[in-house]
Amino acid sequence: MTSLPEPSALPSSxxxxxxxxxxxxxxxxxxxxxxxxxxVAVVERDAFAVGASVRNFGHICxxxxxxxxxxxxxxxxxxxxxxxxxxxxxxxxxxxxxxxxRPDELTVLEEFAAVRGPDQVVLLDRAGVAxxxxxHDSAVVGGAYLPLDLRVDPREVIPAVSGWLAExxxxxxxxxxxxxxxxxxxxxxxxxxxxxRTVVAVGHDVDRLLPEVADDAGLTRCxxxxxxxxxxxxxxxxxxxxxxxxxLRYRGFASLPAAERVRARVERESPELADAVVxxxxxxxxxxxxxxGDTHHYAPTHExxxxxxxAELVLREGSRLLGVPGLRVRKRWHGxxxxxxxxxxxxxxxxxxxxxxxxxxxxxxxxxGLAGAVLDALI
Ligand SMILES: Cc1cc2nc3c(=O)[nH]c(=O)nc-3n(C[C@H](O)[C@H](O)[C@H](O)COP(=O)(O)OP(=O)(O)OC[C@H]3O[C@@H](n4cnc5c(N)ncnc54)[C@H](O)[C@@H]3O)c2cc1C
Numbered sequence: 001m002t003s004l005p006e007p008s009a010l011p012s013s014x015x016x017x018x019x020x021x022x023x024x025x026x027x028x029x030x031x032x033x034x035x036x037x038x039x040v041a042v043v044e045r046d047a048f049a050v051g052a053s054v055r056n057f058g059h060i061c062x063x064x065x066x067x068x069x070x071x072x073x074x075x076x077x078x079x080x081x082x083x084x085x086x087x088x089x090x091x092x093x094x095x096x097x098x099x100x101x102r103p104d105e106l107t108v109l110e111e112f113a114a115v116r117g118p119d120q121v122v123l124l125d126r127a128g129v130a131x132x133x134x135x136h137d138s139a140v141v142g143g144a145y146l147p148l149d150l151r152v153d154p155r156e157v158i159p160a161v162s163g164w165l166a167e168x169x170x171x172x173x174x175x176x177x178x179x180x181x182x183x184x185x186x187x188x189x190x191x192x193x194x195x196x197r198t199v200v201a202v203g204h205d206v207d208r209l210l211p212e213v214a215d216d217a218g219l220t221r222c223x224x225x226x227x228x229x230x231x232x233x234x235x236x237x238x239x240x241x242x243x244x245x246x247x248l249r250y251r252g253f254a255s256l257p258a259a260e261r262v263r264a265r266v267e268r269e270s271p272e273l274a275d276a277v278v279x280x281x282x283x284x285x286x287x288x289x290x291x292x293g294d295t296h297h298y299a300p301t302h303e304x305x306x307x308x309x310x311a312e313l314v315l316r317e318g319s320r321l322l323g324v325p326g327l328r329v330r331k332r333w334h335g336x337x338x339x340x341x342x343x344x345x346x347x348x349x350x351x352x353x354x355x356x357x358x359x360x361x362x363x364x365x366x367x368x369g370l371a372g373a374v375l376d377a378l379i
Pocket of ligand 1: 020051057209226
Protein backbone atom coordinates (compact mmCIF):
# COMPACT_ATOMS: atom_id res chain seq x y z
CA MET A 1 0.00 0.00 0.00
CA THR A 2 1.32 3.49 -0.87
CA SER A 3 1.66 5.69 2.20
CA LEU A 4 0.09 9.11 1.86
CA PRO A 5 2.07 12.28 2.59
CA GLU A 6 1.05 14.08 5.76
CA PRO A 7 -1.05 17.10 4.85
CA SER A 8 0.52 20.34 6.06
CA ALA A 9 -1.39 21.75 9.01
CA LEU A 10 -4.16 24.23 8.36
CA PRO A 11 -3.08 27.83 9.04
CA SER A 12 -3.63 28.56 12.72
CA SER A 13 -3.79 32.34 12.29
CA UNK A 14 -6.09 34.19 9.87
CA UNK A 15 -4.96 34.52 6.23
CA UNK A 16 -5.76 37.28 3.76
CA UNK A 17 -6.96 34.73 1.18
CA UNK A 18 -7.94 31.09 1.42
CA UNK A 19 -8.21 29.22 -1.88
CA UNK A 20 -10.31 26.06 -2.07
CA UNK A 21 -9.04 23.62 -4.75
CA UNK A 22 -5.53 23.06 -6.12
CA UNK A 23 -6.36 22.72 -9.81
CA UNK A 24 -5.12 25.32 -12.28
CA UNK A 25 -7.83 27.82 -11.29
CA UNK A 26 -7.11 27.60 -7.55
CA UNK A 27 -3.34 27.70 -8.08
CA UNK A 28 -3.67 30.69 -10.42
CA UNK A 29 -5.52 32.63 -7.69
CA UNK A 30 -2.91 31.62 -5.13
CA UNK A 31 -0.11 32.83 -7.44
CA UNK A 32 -1.79 36.17 -8.21
CA UNK A 33 -2.63 36.81 -4.54
CA UNK A 34 0.90 35.93 -3.43
CA UNK A 35 2.33 38.30 -6.05
CA UNK A 36 0.07 41.05 -4.68
CA UNK A 37 1.62 40.54 -1.25
CA UNK A 38 -1.33 38.77 0.44
CA UNK A 39 -0.92 35.91 2.89
CA VAL A 40 -2.43 32.91 1.12
CA ALA A 41 -3.26 29.28 1.91
CA VAL A 42 -4.77 26.53 -0.26
CA VAL A 43 -6.95 23.62 0.87
CA GLU A 44 -7.36 20.61 -1.44
CA ARG A 45 -9.52 17.53 -0.99
CA ASP A 46 -7.18 15.04 -2.70
CA ALA A 47 -3.63 13.92 -1.88
CA PHE A 48 -2.49 15.53 -5.16
CA ALA A 49 -4.31 17.20 -8.05
CA VAL A 50 -6.24 14.64 -10.13
CA GLY A 51 -8.96 16.85 -11.61
CA ALA A 52 -9.39 18.41 -15.05
CA SER A 53 -6.11 20.28 -14.66
CA VAL A 54 -3.98 17.15 -15.06
CA ARG A 55 -6.27 15.34 -17.51
CA ASN A 56 -6.07 17.83 -20.35
CA PHE A 57 -3.97 18.39 -23.49
CA GLY A 58 -1.88 21.16 -21.97
CA HIS A 59 -2.88 23.22 -24.97
CA ILE A 60 -2.67 26.94 -24.20
CA CYS A 61 -5.08 27.77 -26.97
CA UNK A 62 -4.79 31.55 -26.85
CA UNK A 63 -5.53 32.66 -30.40
CA UNK A 64 -8.80 30.77 -30.96
CA UNK A 65 -10.48 32.59 -28.04
CA UNK A 66 -12.61 35.66 -28.42
CA UNK A 67 -13.79 38.60 -26.27
CA UNK A 68 -13.12 38.35 -22.51
CA UNK A 69 -11.67 34.84 -22.91
CA UNK A 70 -9.09 36.20 -25.36
CA UNK A 71 -8.15 39.02 -22.97
CA UNK A 72 -7.71 36.47 -20.15
CA UNK A 73 -5.81 34.13 -22.46
CA UNK A 74 -3.34 36.83 -23.51
CA UNK A 75 -2.65 37.73 -19.86
CA UNK A 76 -2.40 34.04 -18.93
CA UNK A 77 0.11 33.44 -21.71
CA UNK A 78 2.49 35.95 -20.13
CA UNK A 79 1.97 34.41 -16.68
CA UNK A 80 2.70 30.86 -17.99
CA UNK A 81 5.99 32.04 -19.52
CA UNK A 82 6.95 33.86 -16.31
CA UNK A 83 5.98 30.91 -14.11
CA UNK A 84 7.86 28.44 -16.31
CA UNK A 85 11.06 30.28 -15.49
CA UNK A 86 10.30 30.67 -11.78
CA UNK A 87 8.85 27.20 -11.12
CA UNK A 88 11.17 25.37 -13.52
CA UNK A 89 8.86 23.74 -16.06
CA UNK A 90 8.68 23.86 -19.83
CA UNK A 91 6.21 26.15 -21.59
CA UNK A 92 6.83 25.59 -25.29
CA UNK A 93 6.34 28.60 -27.54
CA UNK A 94 5.36 26.22 -30.31
CA UNK A 95 2.10 27.63 -31.67
CA UNK A 96 -0.85 25.65 -32.99
CA UNK A 97 -1.46 24.18 -36.42
CA UNK A 98 -5.07 24.07 -37.55
CA UNK A 99 -5.43 21.46 -40.27
CA UNK A 100 -8.07 22.00 -42.97
CA UNK A 101 -9.16 18.92 -44.85
CA ARG A 102 -12.07 20.47 -46.73
CA PRO A 103 -12.30 23.75 -48.64
CA ASP A 104 -15.03 25.05 -46.28
CA GLU A 105 -12.60 24.66 -43.36
CA LEU A 106 -9.98 26.65 -45.23
CA THR A 107 -12.55 29.41 -45.83
CA VAL A 108 -13.08 29.74 -42.04
CA LEU A 109 -9.32 30.05 -41.56
CA GLU A 110 -9.12 32.69 -44.30
CA GLU A 111 -11.85 34.70 -42.55
CA PHE A 112 -9.98 34.27 -39.26
CA ALA A 113 -6.72 35.49 -40.81
CA ALA A 114 -8.48 38.53 -42.24
CA VAL A 115 -9.82 39.46 -38.78
CA ARG A 116 -6.67 38.75 -36.73
CA GLY A 117 -3.85 39.64 -39.13
CA PRO A 118 -0.48 38.02 -39.80
CA ASP A 119 0.92 38.35 -36.25
CA GLN A 120 -1.71 35.92 -35.00
CA VAL A 121 -2.61 33.80 -38.04
CA VAL A 122 -0.34 32.53 -40.83
CA LEU A 123 -2.23 30.72 -43.59
CA LEU A 124 -0.58 27.53 -44.83
CA ASP A 125 -0.83 25.53 -48.02
CA ARG A 126 -0.59 21.74 -48.02
CA ALA A 127 3.22 21.82 -47.99
CA GLY A 128 3.17 24.36 -45.17
CA VAL A 129 1.04 22.02 -43.04
CA ALA A 130 3.52 19.20 -43.78
CA UNK A 131 6.40 21.22 -42.28
CA UNK A 132 4.58 21.10 -38.92
CA UNK A 133 2.81 17.76 -39.26
CA UNK A 134 4.98 15.41 -41.34
CA UNK A 135 2.65 12.40 -41.19
CA HIS A 136 -0.86 13.45 -42.12
CA ASP A 137 -4.10 12.67 -43.89
CA SER A 138 -3.78 12.86 -47.69
CA ALA A 139 -6.99 14.94 -47.70
CA VAL A 140 -5.24 17.99 -46.16
CA VAL A 141 -5.88 21.06 -48.33
CA GLY A 142 -4.10 23.65 -46.17
CA GLY A 143 -4.36 25.17 -42.74
CA ALA A 144 -3.17 27.92 -40.46
CA TYR A 145 -0.36 28.39 -37.98
CA LEU A 146 -1.18 30.34 -34.80
CA PRO A 147 2.23 31.37 -33.41
CA LEU A 148 1.07 32.80 -30.05
CA ASP A 149 -0.18 29.49 -28.64
CA LEU A 150 1.82 27.53 -26.07
CA ARG A 151 1.99 23.96 -24.92
CA VAL A 152 2.70 22.65 -21.40
CA ASP A 153 2.67 19.17 -19.89
CA PRO A 154 -0.19 19.35 -17.38
CA ARG A 155 1.22 16.40 -15.43
CA GLU A 156 4.40 18.44 -14.92
CA VAL A 157 3.12 21.97 -14.45
CA ILE A 158 0.41 21.49 -11.82
CA PRO A 159 2.80 19.82 -9.33
CA ALA A 160 5.51 22.35 -10.29
CA VAL A 161 3.31 25.36 -9.53
CA SER A 162 2.09 23.76 -6.25
CA GLY A 163 5.72 23.14 -5.28
CA TRP A 164 6.77 26.68 -6.18
CA LEU A 165 3.92 28.12 -4.11
CA ALA A 166 4.93 25.98 -1.13
CA GLU A 167 8.52 27.28 -1.49
CA UNK A 168 7.16 30.84 -1.43
CA UNK A 169 5.48 30.12 1.91
CA UNK A 170 1.99 29.43 0.54
CA UNK A 171 0.88 26.26 2.38
CA UNK A 172 -1.25 23.71 0.55
CA UNK A 173 -3.20 21.48 2.90
CA UNK A 174 -3.93 18.25 0.99
CA UNK A 175 -6.47 15.54 1.85
CA UNK A 176 -8.74 18.10 3.45
CA UNK A 177 -12.29 18.57 2.27
CA UNK A 178 -13.95 21.96 2.54
CA UNK A 179 -17.45 21.55 3.92
CA UNK A 180 -18.76 25.13 4.03
CA UNK A 181 -17.63 28.67 3.38
CA UNK A 182 -18.89 31.65 5.36
CA UNK A 183 -17.75 35.27 5.50
CA UNK A 184 -14.39 35.17 7.31
CA UNK A 185 -14.52 31.41 8.00
CA UNK A 186 -13.93 28.18 6.06
CA UNK A 187 -15.05 24.89 7.63
CA UNK A 188 -13.01 21.82 6.67
CA UNK A 189 -12.80 18.16 7.65
CA UNK A 190 -9.67 19.05 9.69
CA UNK A 191 -11.03 22.11 11.42
CA UNK A 192 -11.87 25.75 10.67
CA UNK A 193 -9.68 28.38 9.01
CA UNK A 194 -10.19 32.10 9.40
CA UNK A 195 -9.72 34.02 6.16
CA UNK A 196 -10.49 37.62 5.24
CA ARG A 197 -11.38 36.47 1.73
CA THR A 198 -12.05 33.09 0.13
CA VAL A 199 -11.92 31.96 -3.48
CA VAL A 200 -13.78 28.71 -4.08
CA ALA A 201 -12.11 27.12 -7.14
CA VAL A 202 -13.48 23.58 -7.06
CA GLY A 203 -14.02 23.19 -10.83
CA HIS A 204 -17.10 21.12 -11.65
CA ASP A 205 -17.68 20.40 -7.93
CA VAL A 206 -19.36 23.79 -7.53
CA ASP A 207 -22.56 21.79 -8.00
CA ARG A 208 -21.76 19.69 -4.90
CA LEU A 209 -20.50 22.46 -2.59
CA LEU A 210 -22.84 25.28 -3.66
CA PRO A 211 -25.72 23.71 -5.62
CA GLU A 212 -27.82 26.89 -5.74
CA VAL A 213 -24.97 28.80 -7.35
CA ALA A 214 -24.44 26.01 -9.87
CA ASP A 215 -28.15 25.80 -10.68
CA ASP A 216 -28.41 29.55 -11.07
CA ALA A 217 -25.45 29.56 -13.48
CA GLY A 218 -26.91 26.64 -15.48
CA LEU A 219 -23.84 24.56 -14.68
CA THR A 220 -23.55 20.95 -15.75
CA ARG A 221 -20.68 18.47 -16.11
CA CYS A 222 -18.99 17.81 -19.43
CA UNK A 223 -17.20 14.46 -19.72
CA UNK A 224 -14.51 13.92 -22.35
CA UNK A 225 -13.02 10.69 -23.69
CA UNK A 226 -9.22 10.92 -23.83
CA UNK A 227 -6.47 8.60 -25.11
CA UNK A 228 -2.70 8.49 -24.93
CA UNK A 229 -1.40 6.67 -28.00
CA UNK A 230 2.02 5.49 -29.17
CA UNK A 231 3.16 6.77 -32.58
CA UNK A 232 6.18 5.83 -34.72
CA UNK A 233 9.40 7.54 -33.55
CA UNK A 234 9.63 9.73 -36.66
CA UNK A 235 6.28 11.39 -35.88
CA UNK A 236 7.43 14.58 -34.11
CA UNK A 237 4.89 17.38 -33.91
CA UNK A 238 5.86 20.49 -31.95
CA UNK A 239 2.69 22.60 -32.16
CA UNK A 240 -0.68 21.66 -30.73
CA UNK A 241 -2.90 20.37 -33.54
CA UNK A 242 -6.53 21.38 -34.13
CA UNK A 243 -8.79 20.30 -36.98
CA UNK A 244 -11.93 21.33 -38.84
CA UNK A 245 -14.00 20.05 -35.92
CA UNK A 246 -12.20 22.49 -33.61
CA UNK A 247 -13.57 25.33 -35.78
CA LEU A 248 -16.98 24.51 -34.32
CA ARG A 249 -15.82 24.72 -30.69
CA TYR A 250 -13.62 27.75 -30.09
CA ARG A 251 -15.49 31.05 -30.28
CA GLY A 252 -12.81 32.85 -32.30
CA PHE A 253 -13.55 30.45 -35.18
CA ALA A 254 -17.12 29.42 -34.44
CA SER A 255 -18.41 33.00 -34.50
CA LEU A 256 -17.24 33.51 -38.12
CA PRO A 257 -19.87 33.37 -40.89
CA ALA A 258 -18.14 30.49 -42.75
CA ALA A 259 -18.24 28.21 -39.68
CA GLU A 260 -21.95 27.53 -40.20
CA ARG A 261 -21.23 25.76 -43.50
CA VAL A 262 -18.71 23.49 -41.78
CA ARG A 263 -21.23 22.70 -39.04
CA ALA A 264 -23.99 21.86 -41.53
CA ARG A 265 -21.66 19.65 -43.58
CA VAL A 266 -20.38 17.73 -40.52
CA GLU A 267 -23.95 17.15 -39.32
CA ARG A 268 -24.97 15.95 -42.78
CA GLU A 269 -21.97 13.79 -43.66
CA SER A 270 -20.67 12.60 -40.28
CA PRO A 271 -23.57 12.51 -37.82
CA GLU A 272 -21.58 10.15 -35.53
CA LEU A 273 -18.99 12.94 -35.01
CA ALA A 274 -21.70 15.55 -34.43
CA ASP A 275 -23.56 13.26 -31.97
CA ALA A 276 -20.42 12.59 -29.92
CA VAL A 277 -19.48 16.31 -30.19
CA VAL A 278 -15.99 15.35 -31.33
CA UNK A 279 -13.26 17.99 -31.28
CA UNK A 280 -10.44 16.11 -32.97
CA UNK A 281 -7.15 17.49 -31.67
CA UNK A 282 -3.87 16.37 -30.16
CA UNK A 283 -0.66 17.38 -28.48
CA UNK A 284 2.56 15.40 -28.29
CA UNK A 285 3.94 14.56 -24.87
CA UNK A 286 7.63 14.93 -23.98
CA UNK A 287 7.96 11.10 -24.24
CA UNK A 288 6.66 11.17 -27.83
CA UNK A 289 3.22 9.71 -27.11
CA UNK A 290 0.25 11.64 -28.38
CA UNK A 291 -2.64 12.83 -26.23
CA UNK A 292 -5.59 12.41 -28.54
CA GLY A 293 -9.19 13.46 -28.05
CA ASP A 294 -11.94 14.17 -27.61
CA THR A 295 -15.69 13.70 -27.27
CA HIS A 296 -18.13 15.72 -25.15
CA HIS A 297 -21.09 14.47 -23.17
CA TYR A 298 -23.13 16.70 -20.86
CA ALA A 299 -24.97 15.55 -17.71
CA PRO A 300 -25.20 16.48 -14.01
CA THR A 301 -23.99 12.94 -13.14
CA HIS A 302 -22.24 10.63 -15.59
CA GLU A 303 -22.57 6.87 -15.93
CA UNK A 304 -19.41 5.26 -14.52
CA UNK A 305 -19.08 2.94 -17.55
CA UNK A 306 -16.80 4.01 -20.39
CA UNK A 307 -18.23 3.57 -23.88
CA UNK A 308 -15.61 1.85 -26.05
CA UNK A 309 -17.41 3.03 -29.20
CA UNK A 310 -16.34 6.59 -28.35
CA ALA A 311 -12.71 5.55 -27.92
CA GLU A 312 -12.89 3.72 -31.27
CA LEU A 313 -14.32 6.82 -32.93
CA VAL A 314 -11.50 9.02 -31.60
CA LEU A 315 -8.91 6.39 -32.60
CA ARG A 316 -10.34 6.07 -36.11
CA GLU A 317 -10.27 9.83 -36.60
CA GLY A 318 -6.81 10.15 -35.02
CA SER A 319 -5.37 7.46 -37.30
CA ARG A 320 -6.83 9.21 -40.31
CA LEU A 321 -5.53 12.64 -39.28
CA LEU A 322 -2.02 11.34 -38.61
CA GLY A 323 -1.96 9.01 -41.60
CA VAL A 324 -0.81 6.30 -39.15
CA PRO A 325 -2.90 3.11 -39.16
CA GLY A 326 -3.44 1.06 -36.01
CA LEU A 327 -2.53 3.53 -33.25
CA ARG A 328 -1.72 1.68 -30.02
CA VAL A 329 -3.46 2.96 -26.90
CA ARG A 330 -1.25 3.31 -23.84
CA LYS A 331 -3.68 5.06 -21.48
CA ARG A 332 -7.40 5.85 -21.45
CA TRP A 333 -9.20 8.23 -19.14
CA HIS A 334 -12.18 10.48 -18.82
CA GLY A 335 -11.89 14.12 -17.92
CA UNK A 336 -14.71 16.24 -16.53
CA UNK A 337 -15.07 19.99 -16.53
CA UNK A 338 -17.78 22.44 -15.52
CA UNK A 339 -19.91 23.67 -18.40
CA UNK A 340 -22.44 26.52 -18.50
CA UNK A 341 -23.85 28.97 -21.06
CA UNK A 342 -21.33 31.65 -19.99
CA UNK A 343 -17.59 30.97 -20.38
CA UNK A 344 -16.76 31.88 -16.77
CA UNK A 345 -18.48 31.71 -13.40
CA UNK A 346 -17.30 34.45 -11.04
CA UNK A 347 -19.77 35.24 -8.30
CA UNK A 348 -19.55 36.87 -4.88
CA UNK A 349 -21.77 34.57 -2.78
CA UNK A 350 -21.14 36.21 0.59
CA UNK A 351 -19.04 39.06 1.89
CA UNK A 352 -15.48 38.36 0.66
CA UNK A 353 -16.38 34.90 -0.68
CA UNK A 354 -16.01 34.39 -4.41
CA UNK A 355 -16.88 31.28 -6.45
CA UNK A 356 -14.79 31.02 -9.60
CA UNK A 357 -14.90 28.36 -12.29
CA UNK A 358 -14.02 28.22 -15.98
CA UNK A 359 -17.21 26.85 -17.49
CA UNK A 360 -16.13 26.40 -21.09
CA UNK A 361 -13.26 23.88 -21.14
CA UNK A 362 -10.49 26.48 -21.54
CA UNK A 363 -9.11 26.72 -18.01
CA UNK A 364 -5.50 25.97 -18.90
CA UNK A 365 -5.65 28.78 -21.45
CA UNK A 366 -7.41 31.41 -19.35
CA UNK A 367 -7.15 30.70 -15.58
CA UNK A 368 -4.12 32.90 -14.96
CA GLY A 369 -5.80 35.87 -16.68
CA LEU A 370 -9.13 35.26 -14.96
CA ALA A 371 -7.39 35.08 -11.57
CA GLY A 372 -5.79 38.49 -12.11
CA ALA A 373 -9.20 40.02 -12.83
CA VAL A 374 -10.83 38.32 -9.81
CA LEU A 375 -8.04 39.47 -7.49
CA ASP A 376 -8.32 43.04 -8.81
CA ALA A 377 -12.03 42.98 -7.93
CA LEU A 378 -11.57 41.21 -4.59
CA ILE A 379 -8.96 43.50 -3.05
C1 LIG B 1 -10.04 16.10 -20.92
C2 LIG B 1 -9.90 17.58 -20.84
C3 LIG B 1 -9.10 18.26 -21.76
C4 LIG B 1 -8.94 19.64 -21.66
N1 LIG B 1 -8.04 20.28 -22.47
C5 LIG B 1 -7.75 21.58 -22.25
C6 LIG B 1 -6.71 22.22 -22.96
O1 LIG B 1 -5.95 21.59 -23.69
N2 LIG B 1 -6.56 23.57 -22.80
C7 LIG B 1 -7.34 24.28 -21.93
O2 LIG B 1 -7.18 25.48 -21.85
N3 LIG B 1 -8.26 23.67 -21.16
C8 LIG B 1 -8.49 22.35 -21.30
N4 LIG B 1 -9.43 21.73 -20.54
C9 LIG B 1 -10.14 22.49 -19.52
C10 LIG B 1 -9.27 22.67 -18.28
O3 LIG B 1 -8.57 21.49 -17.98
C11 LIG B 1 -10.19 23.06 -17.12
O4 LIG B 1 -10.93 24.23 -17.49
C12 LIG B 1 -9.39 23.38 -15.86
O5 LIG B 1 -8.46 22.37 -15.58
C13 LIG B 1 -10.34 23.55 -14.67
O6 LIG B 1 -9.50 23.81 -13.56
P1 LIG B 1 -10.08 23.80 -12.10
O7 LIG B 1 -8.97 24.14 -11.21
O8 LIG B 1 -11.32 24.64 -12.05
O9 LIG B 1 -10.63 22.31 -11.89
P2 LIG B 1 -9.88 21.00 -11.37
O10 LIG B 1 -8.57 20.80 -12.01
O11 LIG B 1 -10.88 19.89 -11.50
O12 LIG B 1 -9.57 21.33 -9.86
C14 LIG B 1 -10.56 21.50 -8.87
C15 LIG B 1 -9.97 21.01 -7.57
O13 LIG B 1 -10.87 21.30 -6.50
C16 LIG B 1 -10.80 20.22 -5.58
N5 LIG B 1 -12.02 20.21 -4.77
C17 LIG B 1 -13.28 19.99 -5.18
N6 LIG B 1 -14.14 20.10 -4.14
C18 LIG B 1 -13.39 20.39 -3.05
C19 LIG B 1 -13.71 20.62 -1.68
N7 LIG B 1 -14.96 20.60 -1.22
N8 LIG B 1 -12.69 20.85 -0.81
C20 LIG B 1 -11.39 20.89 -1.26
N9 LIG B 1 -11.04 20.69 -2.55
C21 LIG B 1 -12.04 20.46 -3.43
C22 LIG B 1 -10.67 19.00 -6.48
O14 LIG B 1 -10.16 17.88 -5.76
C23 LIG B 1 -9.76 19.51 -7.57
O15 LIG B 1 -8.39 19.22 -7.29
C24 LIG B 1 -9.62 20.36 -20.65
C25 LIG B 1 -10.45 19.68 -19.74
C26 LIG B 1 -10.57 18.30 -19.81
C27 LIG B 1 -11.42 17.59 -18.81
